Amino acid sequence: MKGRAEELAEMVRTLQGWVNESRSIVFFGGAGVSTESGIPDFRSVDGLYNQKYDYPPEEILSRSFFDARPEEFYRFYRDKMLCLDAKPNPAHEKLAQMEKIGKLRSVVTQNIDGLHQRAGSERVWELHGSVHRNRCMRCGKAYPVEYIRDSQGVPRCSCGGTVKPEVVLYEESLDGRVMEGALQDIQNADMLIIGGTSLAVYPAASLVRYYRGHRLVLINKSPTPYDSHADLMIPYPIGQVLGQIRV
Numbered sequence: 001m002k003g004r005a006e007e008l009a010e011m012v013r014t015l016q017g018w019v020n021e022s023r024s025i026v027f028f029g030g031a032g033v034s035t036e037s038g039i040p041d042f043r044s045v046d047g048l049y050n051q052k053y054d055y056p057p058e059e060i061l062s063r064s065f066f067d068a069r070p071e072e073f074y075r076f077y078r079d080k081m082l083c084l085d086a087k088p089n090p091a092h093e094k095l096a097q098m099e100k101i102g103k104l105r106s107v108v109t110q111n112i113d114g115l116h117q118r119a120g121s122e123r124v125w126e127l128h129g130s131v132h133r134n135r136c137m138r139c140g141k142a143y144p145v146e147y148i149r150d151s152q153g154v155p156r157c158s159c160g161g162t163v164k165p166e167v168v169l170y171e172e173s174l175d176g177r178v179m180e181g182a183l184q185d186i187q188n189a190d191m192l193i194i195g196g197t198s199l200a201v202y203p204a205a206s207l208v209r210y211y212r213g214h215r216l217v218l219i220n221k222s223p224t225p226y227d228s229h230a231d232l233m234i235p236y237p238i239g240q241v242l243g244q245i246r247v
C-alpha cells in the first residue's frame, strides 16, 4: 500500500505535468483558500457557527437584516468579516505567479478578503464582492475598508448616507458582469483547478458546468459532489498542493 506522502507526490506530479502543458488555466476557489490564511469559514462547522451571536451568521449577513438592524450587522461585520491582518498563503502566491508568466487566465473566487490581489493577482472575479470596496448608498462616494473598521456604529458618508460594503449579502443578486466574465474565462479554459470549496454554494456548481476541457482538477480536503467528474482529485490542503507546483 502506498503511503500518504507518496500518494500526494504522485498527484502533484500529474498536476505539474498538466500545468506545464496548459496556457489558459482558471482557478476557482472557495472559503478553504482563505482558511489557510486564518480567515474563518462561517459555513463550516468549526467556523463561526459555533461562536456566540444572537442570530445565525446567514441571517446577520442578509440584506433584510442589514436594512432592519444595521448596527448589529456592523458589530458582527467588523468583528468577524474584516480580517485585515490576514496574509496571502502559498496558494495565493502561486496563482499570482502563474498569472504573471501567462499560464493562468484568471482567478474566480467566492472570498471577499482581497488576498488574491494582495498576492499580486490582477484578473480576479470576485463573485461575492469585496470588503475593500465600500460605497455610500445615497451619493455613491467610495470609502476604503479602514473607514468601516475605524468608524463606530453605522458608518456614515459625509452626505449623511449609509456606507455599505460591496459584498453580496444573502438575498442580494450577484453582479452580472462579474458572473459573465467568470463564465467566459471558465468556458475558454484549457484547465480548471477548483480548490477549497465543497461546490455546495450557489453559483459554484453551475459555473463549473461551463468548463468544456478534460483537465478538471479538484483540490479539497473533504469530498464534494463533483469528485466523480474530476480528472484529478487531490484530497489535501490547497496551499500544501499548489505550494509544491513549480512555475
Ligand SMILES: [Zn+2]
Binding pocket: 136, 137, 138, 139, 140, 141, 157, 158, 159, 160, 161
Ligand atoms: Zn454620500
